[in-house]
Amino acid sequence: MTDASLTGADARTEVPLKRRLRRAERARQVKALALVLPLLVFLLFTFAGPIAGMLWRAVDDREVRQVLPQTVAALADWDGKDLPNEDAFAALASDILAARAAGTIATAAKRLNYALNGFRTILTSTARNLKAAPERGAAKETLGKINAAWRERATWTTIKDAGGPLTGFYLLSALDLTRNVDGAIIAAPPDQAIYREVFTRTFVISLSVTVLCLMLGFPVAYLLATLPPARSNLLMIFVLLPFWTSLLVRTCAWIVLLQSKGVVNDSLLWLGIIDQPLRLIYNRFGVCVAMTHVLLPFMILPLYSSMKAISPAYMRAAASLGAPPLTAFLRIYLPQTLPGIGAGSLLVFILALGYYITPALVGGAADQMISYFIALYTTETANWGLASALGAVLLLATLLLALVYGKLVQGQQVTGGMKN
Amino acid sequence: MTDNASLRTPSQRIAWTATIAVSTLVFIFLITPILAIMPLSFSSGSYLTYPLPGLSLRWYDDFINSPRWMNALKNSMIIGVASTALSMVLGTLAALGLAQWKSRFKPLVLAFVLSPVVVPGVITAVGLYFFFAPIGLTGSYLGLILAHTALATPFVVITVGATLQSFDTNLARAAASLGASPIYAFRRVILPLILPGLASGALFAFATSFDEVVIVLFMAGPEQRTLPREMFSGIRENISPTITAAAVILTTVSVILLATLEGLRRRNERLKGTSA
Numbered sequence: 001m002t003d004a005s006l007t008g009a010d011a012r013t014e015v016p017l018k019r020r021l022r023r024a025e026r027a028r029q030v031k032a033l034a035l036v037l038p039l040l041v042f043l044l045f046t047f048a049g050p051i052a053g054m055l056w057r058a059v060d061d062r063e064v065r066q067v068l069p070q071t072v073a074a075l076a077d078w079d080g081k082d083l084p085n086e087d088a089f090a091a092l093a094s095d096i097l098a099a100r101a102a103g104t105i106a107t108a109a110k111r112l113n114y115a116l117n118g119f120r121t122i123l124t125s126t127a128r129n130l131k132a133a134p135e136r137g138a139a140k141e142t143l144g145k146i147n148a149a150w151r152e153r154a155t156w157t158t159i160k161d162a163g164g165p166l167t168g169f170y171l172l173s174a175l176d177l178t179r180n181v182d183g184a185i186i187a188a189p190p191d192q193a194i195y196r197e198v199f200t201r202t203f204v205i206s207l208s209v210t211v212l213c214l215m216l217g218f219p220v221a222y223l224l225a226t227l228p229p230a231r232s233n234l235l236m237i238f239v240l241l242p243f244w245t246s247l248l249v250r251t252c253a254w255i256v257l258l259q260s261k262g263v264v265n266d267s268l269l270w271l272g273i274i275d276q277p278l279r280l281i282y283n284r285f286g287v288c289v290a291m292t293h294v295l296l297p298f299m300i301l302p303l304y305s306s307m308k309a310i311s312p313a314y315m316r317a318a319a320s321l322g323a324p325p326l327t328a329f330l331r332i333y334l335p336q337t338l339p340g341i342g343a344g345s346l347l348v349f350i351l352a353l354g355y356y357i358t359p360a361l362v363g364g365a366a367d368q369m370i371s372y373f374i375a376l377y378t379t380e381t382a383n384w385g386l387a388s389a390l391g392a393v394l395l396l397a398t399l400l401l402a403l404v405y406g407k408l409v410q411g412q413q414v415t416g417g418m419k420n
Numbered sequence: 421m422t423d424n425a426s427l428r429t430p431s432q433r434i435a436w437t438a439t440i441a442v443s444t445l446v447f448i449f450l451i452t453p454i455l456a457i458m459p460l461s462f463s464s465g466s467y468l469t470y471p472l473p474g475l476s477l478r479w480y481d482d483f484i485n486s487p488r489w490m491n492a493l494k495n496s497m498i499i500g501v502a503s504t505a506l507s508m509v510l511g512t513l514a515a516l517g518l519a520q521w522k523s524r525f526k527p528l529v530l531a532f533v534l535s536p537v538v539v540p541g542v543i544t545a546v547g548l549y550f551f552f553a554p555i556g557l558t559g560s561y562l563g564l565i566l567a568h569t570a571l572a573t574p575f576v577v578i579t580v581g582a583t584l585q586s587f588d589t590n591l592a593r594a595a596a597s598l599g600a601s602p603i604y605a606f607r608r609v610i611l612p613l614i615l616p617g618l619a620s621g622a623l624f625a626f627a628t629s630f631d632e633v634v635i636v637l638f639m640a641g642p643e644q645r646t647l648p649r650e651m652f653s654g655i656r657e658n659i660s661p662t663i664t665a666a667a668v669i670l671t672t673v674s675v676i677l678l679a680t681l682e683g684l685r686r687r688n689e690r691l692k693g694t695s696a
Contacts, residue, residue, distance in 0.1 A: 028520060035517025039510040039533060039573060046570040047536050050547030057550060216449070219442040238447040244674040245454055246631050248651040249667040253453035255659060256460065256468050263456055263470060296450060325432045354540020356634055361655050371542040378546050379638065391543045402538045406531065 051395070058388035061167035064159065067108035068095040072163040075156065080183065084156050089139035092150075092159075093130060100127045114383065115169060115178075116158040122149045154181045170389035195373070195390065202369040205287060205359075206352035212292045213299040213348045214341065221303035221340075225310075243297035251361050254290040255281060258362075286362040294358060295351055299344040306340025339408065346405040350398055370394050454671060461664035468659060479665040489666060491643075492650040498561065499646060500629040503568035507625045510569070511576025512618060518577070519584040534574045541634035544571070549638045559641030567635045572625035579624060583617025616684045623677050630673065 065072045070091035078084045099105045105127045112119035126146050134142035143150040150156075161169065161179060172178055172185065176193035180186045187193065220239070224232045242250065257263045258280035265277040280286060310333065318328035356371035370390060377387035460468050464476035483489045514533060518526065536544065548567050549558060557563030587610070595605035633648040640649060647670060654663045 029522065032517040032519075032521035035513045036521065036529065036533075037517075039514035039577075040529070042510055043533065043536070043570060043573075046548070046566045047539075047544065048532070050551035051539070051543060052547075053551050054543065054547040216442075216446045219439045220446050223439050223443040235443075235447070238450050240678060241675070242450045242454060244627065244678045246648060246651075246667075246670045246674065248631075248633060248648045248655070249457065249670050250453055252651065252655050252659065252663060252667055253457040255655065256457055256664075257453055259468075261467075261469050266470065293450065293453065296446070325429060325435070350538060354542060356540075356542050357652070361652070371540060374542050374546055375638075378549060384550065387546060391546055394540060395543050398538060398540060398543075402535075 054388045055392050055395075056388075057384050058170050058392045059166050059168065060385070061111075061162060061164035061169065063111040063164075064108050064162040065164045067099045067104045068092065068159065071095045071159060075160045075163060078156070078160060080153070080157055080160065080181075083140075083151065083153060086137060086140050088156070089143055089150070090134070090136075093134050093139050093143060096123070096127050096130055097133060100130075112158055112162055114173075114386070115162055116154065118149075119155070119158060122147050122155065126150070157181050157183070167385075170385040171392065173386055174389040174393050195370075198368075198370055198373055199393070201367075202353060205284070205291070205367070205369060206349050206355075208288055209291045209295060209352045210299075210345050210349045212288065213296050214345055216292070217296055217299035217303055217344065218341075221300050221307055224300070224304050225307035239297050239300050242293065243301075247294060247357060250294055251290055251358055254286065254293065254362060258286055258289070281362055282364045284363070284367050287359050287367045290358050290362045291352060291355060295348045298347050298351060302344040302347065303337065303340045306337055306343070310336045342408050343405065346401060346408065350401045350405065353398055353401075354394065457664050457667050458671070460661060461668045463661060466661060468661060468664065479661040482662045483665045483669070486662065488645075489647075489650060489662065492645050492647045493669075495561075495640075495644055496630055496647040499564050499568055499644075500626050502561075502565045503572055503629045504622050504625040506565065506569040507573040507576050508618065508622055511573045511621060511625070512580050514573075515577050515580035515584055518581060533577055536571050537574045541632075545635045545638040548635060552639065558639045559644065561644055563639055564636060564644055564646075567639065568629040568632055571632060571635070572628040575624035575628060576621035579621035580614065580617050583614045583620075587613060616688050620681055620684055623681050627674070627677050630670075 068091075071088060074088040074091040075084060078088065096105070099108065105123060109120040109123040112123065126143065129146045130142070140150075161167070161183075169179075173188065173192070174195050176188045176196045177185050178188040178192075224235060224239075226232075227235070255262075259265070260277040260279070262280070264280060265274075268274045269277065280289075314332050314336070315328055318332045319325070323331070353369075354371055355369055356375060359367055359369050360372055360375075371394070374387050374390050374394070377383040377390070459470075459472060461479050462475050462477065463472045464474035464478065465472065518530065518533075523529075544567070548563070552558045552563045552567075557566070591609055591613070592605055595609045596602070600608070631648060633646075633652055636644070636646050636649045637652065640646065647666060651663055651666055651670075654660065654666075
């Protein structure tokens with residue numbers, strides 16, 4: 001070390017010094033990475049892994065192949081144009097007998113019933129009535145006698161479709177699509193086609209809440225950014241206190257305020273504005289009010305910081321050049337708040353998309369958003385494939401929007417840095 | 421004050437008055453629900469309506485004497501403190517590492533580390549439910565602590581990272597040049613300077629866990645129900661005034677956290693002011 005620094009000008013020692021510096025830098029980088037590594041490993045186990053597992057469940061399809069392995073194998077070469085051959089029937093009979101002995105019929109029945117309503121009955125009745133393995137060459141006839149559904153092509157294409165190991169079935173269902181008997185993608189029957197409506201509803205509610213937040217948040221952010229700091233800091237409490245108050249407390253408070261005998265209805269009755277209580281909660285109105293209340297600070301704070309960065313000199317310059325106040329506001333002030341408006345709106349919209357607790361507590365049946373159905377299929381009906389597929393769609397939408405948000409905020413930081 | 425100069429025309433004065441009027445209404449909208457629920461917890465009646473029939477502390481009494489609520493409070497505290505501690509360790513280390521790490525993958529890693537904040541709660545909860553059930557981590561404290569740590573750590577990374585950004589690395593170099601070992605320099609030089617940032621990070625982490633309900637909804641057994649979880653089922657079933665007492669207790673915790681955070685921020689600004 002002392003050698004190198006003393007004779008630093010010497011050409012022969014210059015190379016080792018450079019190399020040593022590079023080595024030291026590399027050691028620093030390795031050390032830095034080692035500090036980040038525990039968190040990365042932790043998140044892999046508690047966050048990324050679980051979510052990858054969920055995405056996997058959206059395409060994983062092994063129940064039928066585990067319960068009816070011979071049938072799935074026998075159907076592998078079937079072209080699906082006519083009824084399958086005798087071998088497939090014999091394989092099915094043998095599979096059903098084995099599954100009945102193992103008690104696994106219900107697993108396959110549940111999965112097949114998702115694809116074809118009534119399949120559960122077909123399979124369980126067959127399992128109940130099939131006394132023993134049919135004689136050679138008689139499987140087709142025996143099964144057809146037990147349940148006529150075995151004489152239909154759709155029954156067999158359903159099994160082939162559900163043969164796994166991977167499936168697009170759940171993802172198609174999440175988009176109200178299905179495959180017909182010939183394997184072409186078509187619209188799902190109307191009684192199963194509910195998810196596009198749910199996605200539309202989720203989008204509409206999120207958009208309404210975002211617009212409401214922008215309309216209410218803009219004047220507040222403007223006021224806070226314009227007032228002298230002493231007063232705006234005080235008023236900031238009105239924004240930060242709700243921000244820090246528990247979501248459950250705020251939701252509960254809105255129920256207390258908006259219920260039929262609640263504070264709002266009582267006041268309106270007392271003032272003589274209405275004759276009977278209005279229905280303000282357990283409907284779309286209640287959901288939008290409560291969600292706007294929860295998400296408003298997420299709009300105000302980015303707007304406030306973008307407005308705070310606008311120098312008052314711009315408006316003064318516009319005025320001195322003869323711009324009327326409205327023109328100056330629209331042409332000079334508003335364009336400079338656009339990044340803040342974009343960031344705030346995207347943030348509110350992203351957060352609103354995934355909302356579950358508030359609609360679940362203050363919404364009616366027709367106001368439940370996509371998260372509600374994901375939770376429902378996970379815990380109540382245990383249709384994990386569909387829950388995961390709906391989750392995958394929601395996750396994709398969220399991540400795409402988050403990407404846009406990231407670009408937007410990054411851009412802001414860059415321009416902010418250049419301005420200074 | 422700054423506006424007097426620009427408020428020259430009547431139309432501008434009208435616009436300013438309108439801004440104040442709308443803002444006042446929004447402030448009322450923001451604060452009324454929180455203020456409205458508080459007095460109800462002191463009601464002597466069992467209906468959640470005004471005017472109050474009389475004042476009493478019976479609902480707080482009810483809260484304190486209910487094993488269900490007290491267990492929930494205890495669980496919230498255990499899970500909150502444990503996940504705060506764990507996320508502080510992981511988050512601070514990661515923030516220190518990220519501050520020194522130079523790589524083109526850094527934005528990617530940062531996005532990954534912060535993603536638990538963006539991903540909808542239900543998705544994280546469903547994923548964890550599938551993932552933790554086979555290894556026996558659902559219906560356990562450990563599972564909830566790990567899950568809440570994942571949600572809380574991004575806030576620690578952000579707050580500590582922001583503090584490190586304003587930290588003068590020359591101080592660490594100076595310490596090293598004076599012969600301090602890295603650990604000694606961290607303990608005596610870096611740590612005292614970044615302590616307010618660490619405290620803010622811990623507050624954020626605790627608040628995140630203390631408020632979280634979706635994951636608890638999916639993963640907690642009857643033994644691990646937290647305060648928000650108990651409130652959720654309370655609101656679902658029927659709102660008894662005991663819930664308002666719980667709400668006031670939760671809000672008090674939030675106010676204490678917020679006040680502490682504000683105090684830290686002020687102290688930080690004051691320190692910056694003196695050094696400049």
